[in-house]
Amino acid sequence: MANWFDKILPSFIKKETAKKSSVPEGLWQACSACSTILYVPELEANLYVCTKCDHHIRIGARKRLDLFLDTGNQTEIAADKRAIDWLKFKDTKRYKDRLVEAEKKSEEQEALVVIQGSLLKLPLVAAAFEFRFMGGSMGSVVGQKFVEGVDHALKNQLPFVCFSTSGGARMQESLISLYQMAKTSAVLQKLKKEGLPYVSIMIDPIYGGVAASLAMLGDINMAEPNALVGFTGPRVIEQTLKVKLPEGFQRSEFLLEHGAIDIIVHRKDLKETVHRLLLNLLDKTLAQ
Amino acid sequence: MRNDYLDFEEPIAALEKKIQDLQSSKESDKNNLSEEISKLNNSIIKLTEQIYNNLDIWQCVQVARHPQRPHLLDFVEKICSNFDELHGDRHYGDDRALLGGLATIGDHRLVLIGHEKGRTTEDKINRNFGMSQPEGYRKAARLMKLAERFSLPVVTLVDTPGAYPGIDSEERGQSEAIANNLGLMSSLKTPILVNIIGEGGSGGALAIAVGDHVTMMEYATYSVASPEACASIVWRDVEKASEAAEAMQMNAESILKLNLIDEVIDEPLGGAHRNPDQAALLLKKSIIKNLENLKSQSISALLDTRYKRLMSYGNK
Numbered sequence A: 001m002a003n004w005f006d007k008i009l010p011s012f013i014k015k016e017t018a019k020k021s022s023v024p025e026g027l028w029q030a031c032s033a034c035s036t037i038l039y040v041p042e043l044e045a046n047l048y049v050c051t052k053c054d055h056h057i058r059i060g061a062r063k064r065l066d067l068f069l070d071t072g073n074q075t076e077i078a079a080d081k082r083a084i085d086w087l088k089f090k091d092t093k094r095y096k097d098r099l100v101e102a103e104k105k106s107e108e109q110e111a112l113v114v115i116q117g118s119l120l121k122l123p124l125v126a127a128a129f130e131f132r133f134m135g136g137s138m139g140s141v142v143g144q145k146f147v148e149g150v151d152h153a154l155k156n157q158l159p160f161v162c163f164s165t166s167g168g169a170r171m172q173e174s175l176i177s178l179y180q181m182a183k184t185s186a187v188l189q190k191l192k193k194e195g196l197p198y199v200s201i202m203i204d205p206i207y208g209g210v211a212a213s214l215a216m217l218g219d220i221n222m223a224e225p226n227a228l229v230g231f232t233g234p235r236v237i238e239q240t241l242k243v244k245l246p247e248g249f250q251r252s253e254f255l256l257e258h259g260a261i262d263i264i265v266h267r268k269d270l271k272e273t274v275h276r277l278l279l280n281l282l283d284k285t286l287a288q
Numbered sequence B: 001m002r003n004d005y006l007d008f009e010e011p012i013a014a015l016e017k018k019i020q021d022l023q024s025s026k027e028s029d030k031n032n033l034s035e036e037i038s039k040l041n042n043s044i045i046k047l048t049e050q051i052y053n054n055l056d057i058w059q060c061v062q063v064a065r066h067p068q069r070p071h072l073l074d075f076v077e078k079i080c081s082n083f084d085e086l087h088g089d090r091h092y093g094d095d096r097a098l099l100g101g102l103a104t105i106g107d108h109r110l111v112l113i114g115h116e117k118g119r120t121t122e123d124k125i126n127r128n129f130g131m132s133q134p135e136g137y138r139k140a141a142r143l144m145k146l147a148e149r150f151s152l153p154v155v156t157l158v159d160t161p162g163a164y165p166g167i168d169s170e171e172r173g174q175s176e177a178i179a180n181n182l183g184l185m186s187s188l189k190t191p192i193l194v195n196i197i198g199e200g201g202s203g204g205a206l207a208i209a210v211g212d213h214v215t216m217m218e219y220a221t222y223s224v225a226s227p228e229a230c231a232s233i234v235w236r237d238v239e240k241a242s243e244a245a246e247a248m249q250m251n252a253e254s255i256l257k258l259n260l261i262d263e264v265i266d267e268p269l270g271g272a273h274r275n276p277d278q279a280a281l282l283l284k285k286s287i288i289k290n291l292e293n294l295k296s297q298s299i300s301a302l303l304d305t306r307y308k309r310l311m312s313y314g315n316k
Helices: A003-007 A011-018 A041-044 A061-068 A096-106 A142-156 A171-194 A234-241 A251-259 A266-286 B007-024 B029-054 B058-065 B072-080 B121-126 B135-147 B168-173 B174-187 B202-206 B227-235 B238-248 B252-257 B275-293 B301-311
Strands: A029-030 A038-041 A112-119 A123-128 A160-166 A197-204 A220-223 B082-085 B098-105 B108-115 B154-160 B192-201 B213-217 B222-225 B263-265
Touching: A029 A041, A029 B072, A038 A041, A041 B275, A061 A112, A061 A123, A061 A160, A061 A266, A112 A142, A112 A266, A112 B098, A123 A142, A123 A266, A142 A160, A142 A171, A142 B108, A171 A197, A171 B174, A171 B202, A171 B222, A171 B227, A171 B238, A171 B301, A197 A266, A220 A251, A220 A266, A251 B174, B007 B029, B058 B222, B058 B238, B072 B098, B072 B108, B072 B154, B098 B135, B098 B154, B098 B275, B108 B135, B135 B154, B135 B174, B154 B202, B174 B202, B174 B301, B192 B202, B192 B275, B213 B252, B213 B275, B222 B238, B222 B252, B252 B263
Parallel strands: A123 A160, A160 A197, A197 A220, B108 B154, B154 B192, B192 B213, B192 B222, B213 B263
Antiparallel strands: A029 A038, A112 A123, B082 B098, B098 B108
8 A cells, every 4th residue: 555655654664554453552553444654642533533544443342432422421231241161162272262362452351342321411222342352253241241231221211222343153152152143133122122222333344143133133224434244254255156246345335225224424423323313213202 | 775975984885885796696696695684784783873873073064964964855745744835035036045835744734944955966056055045034034924924833944054155145135134034033923943954054044043942953063154164264274174063062962962952853873864764754753742842832931931042042
């Protein structure tokens, strides 16, 4: 990605650019799309959207909920749950060791964070996947935390919002992970029956078991621009079918065009949009 | 007569070949042969027992995928006194990998839904090797609602490597089609009996596998991903499929121990492909027994138990 800016950069900065993720926490961060070095306070003020190319840079679950929810009056739900190694799963590493690594890397205990709070004064329950925790994969704890979040919404008659970003069901818990798809879909049925809205917000990327369950089941499905969302990953499709995929395949704009989502929302408009839609839905519900 | 042997069945193949050779020997020698043949037959039984009682999980995967393993339509022919296939999702097309229709098994009228992999090369291609597109799941959903409306139980026979990984599947909402079925089945107001008869591959299997009672045939498999997909995701090496199969504990016995299914249905000695008639009989008996049990319960009790079971998975 050599643009004019890269060319005039001193070589030591270019090196940092090449290893995007290795830019140390601090004042400068490289955009993961255009590699422009961005000034972090400015980036944060811009909600981690690249000021140059408008790329929506990946942010952690807690940060995302921080940006989304009003400050104060937040209660985390099912915070203390940790994964169980049901199968004593071992690939090149033991699952147990992977969990320890994931916790260190993400500073979270699992790949989902659930918080009761409010959005522009509207009380709700919001969940967010943590992609740095084993690719946001859904195992038993993610499923359980999701269910407890929805149960909390049911009990308190609140809307439910989930920011999904996930590689899919977690291999290391095999069938137990697969069953979380059914479990999360089942609890969402309860929410539907209660007349409480569920807004699913799709964040780059979502695949497999999370796409084919809770992410697609929103009363309103929305996506950030340019997010990749699908059942089968593009690499697998290319390898299996030996075809070249069309430009923009499985991107938010593709999903919108094919009728899979309601709306694409820029990060800067997210709070107002979700708030407005929820108010509209809830007023209707109250009127009945 | 079988003509496909898995590599671990080679000793059995050798003995069967010996019997064939003896049988084709000269007429005059045949008198002394019957004793020897019956001895060999006994050895085959013992050897088969020995091999099949000690299958590792990767070998089990191979049996589940055996080219002569009975498929949906074989079972339909053997266990249903009638079957009217009902086609189409009413939106786009008629998936040939996921079939459904009205059937009668024993005294039970029901809606039967299942994957069909196909037998001949042409048939396999036509049926996408048992990998459904969104239309298949949507057809299944339509038939399940039909079952609900007419108070018919739903019986599913699951046998798929997974949902079809195609461009057109993605365009037509593969994820949504599967997700929708999961929600639907969790609250469908009629009994649902699920039987994993071959490969229970990933979301493509689960999309017709949420129910009140879940059985697996003895050598069927069920997992979050195919061993090849798991190997390539976790090991980054598709050659590690056998290790992945072991690690995922995808065989019926392990899954029963984990309390994730309710019942394992015995297969004939040497697997269902050895004796499809007997395999069908065992499956039929189990279906009838389970339907009687499920139909004896009130719908509200069934739904309550179904939901609680779903919520219990992975909650410790």
